Amino acid sequence: MRKSNLSWALLVALGLPLSSAAFAAETHIPDEVVKDATTLRDRALNDDTAWAIVESLTTEVGPRLAGSEGDARAVAWAKAKFKALGYDKVWTQDVTFPKWERRSEHGEVLGHSSQALALTALGGSPGGTVQGEVVRFDSLKALQAVAPGSLKGKIVFVDVPMPRARDGHGYGVGASVRRRGPGAASRAGAIGYVMRPAGTDWHRNVHTGMTGYDDQTPIPAASLSNNDADQLARLVALGKTEIKLALDCGFNGTYTSQNVIGEITGSGKPDDIVALGAHLDSWDLGTGAIDDGGGIALTMAAGHLIKQMKTRPIRTIRVIAFANEEQGLWGGRVYAESQKDKIRRHQMVMESDSGPGIIYAFGGSWGTEAEKAVKQMYDVIAPLGIAYTPQQGNAESEMELMQGSGAAAAAFAHDASRYFDLHHTPNDTLDKIDPKALQQNTAAYAAVALMAANADGSLGSGPALVKAKP
Amino acid sequence: MRKSNLSWALLVALGLPLSSAAFAAETHIPDEVVKDATTLRDRALNDDTAWAIVESLTTEVGPRLAGSEGDARAVAWAKAKFKALGYDKVWTQDVTFPKWERRSEHGEVLGHSSQALALTALGGSPGGTVQGEVVRFDSLKALQAVAPGSLKGKIVFVDVPMPRARDGHGYGVGASVRRRGPGAASRAGAIGYVMRPAGTDWHRNVHTGMTGYDDQTPIPAASLSNNDADQLARLVALGKTEIKLALDCGFNGTYTSQNVIGEITGSGKPDDIVALGAHLDSWDLGTGAIDDGGGIALTMAAGHLIKQMKTRPIRTIRVIAFANEEQGLWGGRVYAESQKDKIRRHQMVMESDSGPGIIYAFGGSWGTEAEKAVKQMYDVIAPLGIAYTPQQGNAESEMELMQGSGAAAAAFAHDASRYFDLHHTPNDTLDKIDPKALQQNTAAYAAVALMAANADGSLGSGPALVKAKP
Incomplete structure (x- = not known):
């Protein structure tokens, strides 16, 4: 059931709950936002920021087993990198775990x-x-x-x-x-x-x-x-x-690492968040290029490229470099716990943790009021060779925790044919990343994140969405 | 210059030097030998003896660095394997080298x-x-x-x-x-x-x-x-x-290993030798499957399959599992030294030490009197997808020493596109051998060896051939 923007505005004015499907206005991506997202997509396809990030992380830091000296250097690296990339705010959350x-x-x-x-x-x-x-x-x-x-x-x-x-x-x-x-x-x-x-x-x-x-x-x-x-x-x-x-x-003993969080502050709804995640730690045997340096790189690059646009996004773009995913989603659980009362504030969550292979499908979970908006997002990334699988797919790893709590989630299915040749092995090294696939990934995440940030309404986040999770 | 078999027999009777091109009779592979070689080729294409040998060597012995405990086990394995394969005579040569x-x-x-x-x-x-x-x-x-x-x-x-x-x-x-x-x-x-x-x-x-x-x-x-x-x-x-x-x-210190030699004794000219070589040692990191377990397997299997034929070969088939190739052709030099007065007794030498990849070309070096006979050999193996490169190519490793001393040599060019991905690495393991390529290899070596053993004359071995070496 389509609703006009006017009636949506009215609902907002009346303070009615946006996430309740029964009363929710249909959300829409304004034309100029679609146009901006298309520009962003094409820019990302020719941009090497993500490559430069993953090259820096895997070379200068190298392996970063949670709790190791490499973990500490990775945290310092991530804070410096967010700043260098022009993020408005960089902050951390302590994450303590057995070492x-x-x-x-x-x-x-x-x-x-x-x-x-x-x-x-x-x-x-x-x-x-x-x-x-x-x-x-x-x-x-x-x-x-x-x-x-x-x-x-x-x-x-x-x-x-x-x-x-x-x-x-x-x-x-x-x-x-x-x-x-x-x-x-x-x-x-x-x-x-x-x-x-x-x-x-x-x-x-x-x-x-x-x-x-x-x-x-x-x-x-x-x-x-x-x-x-x-x-x-x-x-x-x-x-x-x-x-x-x-x-x-x-x-x-135990060790305290940190989730490192970079934000591009929203111009209109700074407390509403589009959250992109990946994990900063790696196993010790390789340099953690595909698991999960690629994810770190493309999410950091997506935020950076959004910051480069003429117009600042309405909602905040938050990129989270999670601590210690490998040993049990330690950073993800700290983040989810810290946000448990702010599920509705998460306009959309997404993660990259199955390697930066070509994305072949886009799905996720969202409220019924967002069906048209998400289809609009899909239409922008469809030319990247991506199929549409609405209301299917998990956000992965840390963001699956958020999705499980009811956050609207984008799920990008990366081709993982080669992923399990490499992940958790000594052979997870920079040369395994396909620069073109990384650009396609960055383009898709950036475009969807920008449209989610600038949508004219909610994508349905809230406990009510839990049942929609596949 | 073609000569009749009669004039060749006459030259033999007169005791004239066979290796002198000026006087040599033209050598020929008798029709029934070509027929037998064709049968042998086709049998080898459907035989798994070579696979069983390389599986046994790489599994039961595993790595066999020259001078290591694996070296000693490999020597014992080779002696037992030659016997089990029905070789008539198994003997060894001591090879001493720095460990x-x-x-x-x-x-x-x-x-x-x-x-x-x-x-x-x-x-x-x-x-x-x-x-x-x-x-x-x-x-x-x-x-x-x-x-x-x-x-x-x-x-x-x-x-x-x-x-x-x-x-x-x-x-x-x-x-x-x-x-x-x-x-x-x-x-x-x-x-x-x-x-x-x-x-x-x-x-x-x-x-x-x-x-x-x-x-x-x-x-x-x-x-x-x-x-x-x-x-x-x-x-x-x-x-x-x-x-x-x-x-x-x-x-x-030093270590004494052994060349292990198996022979199928020739029925007519037992002192004339068709010699097939490969090296028994490997580097320690992998299990030496492609370097050179495949070579050991296909040469041992070739002799075994020749032994299975109804008619015993006229000349002796000698298969040599050389000691310590990797650290400087130690076994090859001992063999070459021991045979320096018997170059003419080597009807033909051949080796496999560039991995058991598909053979794509066949060449070598031989006397002018053998041109037709070698072409006949080629015609039998041509259906295996092999090109003809007469008077080109080295016999490889140990047998290149013999070729350099003037032994007529067959040179099989194996596709080495993947060889240097694997050789000398931990990743040189049994799974890297293509069983079909190994069968093609065995078929080619066995057929050529049989025809060389049963040719009606010399292939030109002798010091005079040295200049013919490419």
């Missing part, structure tokens, strides 16, 4: 086929040196089905290949083997745990990532490369195979 | 961009921990041009990218930077040496390989990954960059 350290790691096959195994400790693993016979499982379920205590003295090997997919859906199984496997192995009495990685590459790269132990006793847990998983599977098939796992890692 | 060991290695950028650098010690490097400012050179020549002593206390970085090519020609430059760079750096007074690898991959793999110091004082020398070379180049461009290099490696 996990990786010091050294080594794996080897013992006996008549003795050889090194490329592996890496899973985040959250305790240190320890264990050796024992390998028992292979071809599913997590099979491991979970064994009797408690029945694998006493063994080292569990869960060997589940992860399928490659544009939408990255194969990560669901892989990540679940990583998160739940060590606890299940511990419950069965095993002294150690190795797994085929939650990753799709065969370049001898190890894939780290967070694990947990549910309520079981933590045991040393590591991920092999896919090549080493192949090798171990062949050796186990040939006969009894013993391996040694020597991990020096573990939790060591 | 180089890699124990640990670490590199890092110091200061405000501190971060780890993926690197690996070059074979032959001494151990040592050094730190200093990086001086980058974009060519070996530029480094060689600096004044002696002018880089005192510095760490040299030679940054020359290696081009990808089907014929692998880019390795020439890369390997020369590796072999000559450390000596040139030492001469200039540098305390350490790092280089962009002699390799074409961007998967964060380090590429090792042998270096030397000419007459200069050895200094710690390592190769970065291409990604880390990019990173170091960017950091150096930003300003003064210090790195630390901590290598624990070096020569440690």
Whole structure:
């Protein structure tokens, strides 16, 4: 049901709740805003700000494991970068979490086929040196089905290949083997745990990532490369195979990092926010280019390019470089908690945390009053080769927390076919970013953010929207 | 000049030198031999013996650095495998060489961009921990041009990218930077040496390989990954960059390994040899699948398949699994020395040491009397998609020594486009071998070897052929 701008203005004047679908006026993107967003889109397609940002972050800071010295340098870098990019306001939120350290790691096959195994400790693993016979499982379920205590003295090997997919859906199984496997192995009495990685590459790269132990006793847990998983599977098939796992890692106190937040202050509704997020931390093995340097770069660049426009946006553009996503959305939870009474103030949220691959679809969740406005946004980015998937898709990571609380969310689906070759590996380096894809990404985020900031009404944020979340 | 078989028989009876082109009879492959070779070719195209061999070697033995415990296991494996494959005679030659060991290695950028650098010690490097400012050179020549002593206390970085090519020609430059760079750096007074690898991959793999110091004082020398070379180049461009290099490696006494030789004894001329070679050792980082497990597999399989034929070959098929190729053709030199008076007894030599990629060309060097016979060989393998490049191409590695002494040689050009992504890296693992290409390789080597063994005359081996070598 279409409403005129007049009746919308009337509703505002009457102070009626904008987010209630029953009474909400239909929101619209004014023509001049569509025109500005189109200009912004085309400018972003030829701009290398995002590239310069990610080059700077991955080169000058490099790896930035949450709680490490690189984390501190990344925070300083982000504050300086926001300022250099012309953001009006830069502020931080403290984020405190248990500090996990990786010091050294080594794996080897013992006996008549003795050889090194490329592996890496899973985040959250305790240190320890264990050796024992390998028992292979071809599913997590099979491991979970064994009797408690029945694998006493063994080292569990869960060997589940992860399928490659544009939408990255194969990560669901892989990540679940990583998160739940060590606890299940511990419950069965095993002294150690190795797994085929939650990753799709065969370049001898190890894939780290967070694990947990549910309520079981933590045991040393590591991920092999896919090549080493192949090798171990062949050796186990040939006969009894013993391996040694020597991990020096573990939790060591707590650390306080920061969410670093840059804002382009809105000219008309400065307390209303279009929030763009990505995470500043990375795993330690690579330089965190695709996970999530690209996200940091394109969101920072989007705000910068909006600031360069002749007209300042009506609502505030807020870009958040989140602390410690990798070990459990620590920064995202601090932000969401701090904004729990300001969900309605979030005109729209969006995030980039599945790599800066080409965006192939645009969706999200929003109120019914925003259907036309979001379609207008889509029409501006459609020429970038993007399909429309209205009311589908998650904002990802930290912003999914906000979406879950009812913030209207844009969800950009990036091609993740290669993402799980790289993420959490030593091979997540700058050369993996396609500069053209990064420009397309920046163009899409910037154009949508600008239109959201300058829409003539709400996009439906508020607790009532929670049910609309896919 | 064509000669009849009769006049060839007459020359033999008169004891005239066969290798002298002026008097040599024209050699021919009898029709039934061509037919057998065609059958053998087609059988090899559907046979998985070579795959089973390389799977066994890379899995059960794994890495086999010359002088390591893996070297000893590889020798035992090769002896057992030749026997299991039905070779008539298995014998060894001792090969003694200086033993180089890699124990640990670490590199890092110091200061405000501190971060780890993926690197690996070059074979032959001494151990040592050094730190200093990086001086980058974009060519070996530029480094060689600096004044002696002018880089005192510095760490040299030679940054020359290696081009990808089907014929692998880019390795020439890369390997020369590796072999000559450390000596040139030492001469200039540098305390350490790092280089962009002699390799074409961007998967964060380090590429090792042998270096030397000419007459200069050895200094710690390592190769970065291409990604880390990019990173170091960017950091150096930003300003003064210090790195630390901590290598624990070096020569440690001598070691005696063995060339392992399997023979299918010839039925008519058992002292005449068709020799197929590959090297049994590998670098330690990977499992030596493409370098040179594939070569070991296809030469061993070729002999085995020839043995399976109804008729035993007239000349002996000799397959040599050479010791320590990687550190300087040690096994090849022992073999060549042992055969220096038997060049004429080598009907033909061939080797596989540029990876088991698809063979796209067949050439080599042979006497003029063998021109027709070699063309007949080519005609049998032409349907495998192979071009003919007569009197061109080197037999490679160990067999190039024999070719250089005048042995007639078959040279198979394997597609090496991907070879330098993998060789000498941790990523040289079984999954990199294309089973279909390995079958094509085996088919070509086996068919040519059989025809050489059953030719009705010489292929021209002898010192006189040396000038024919390209």
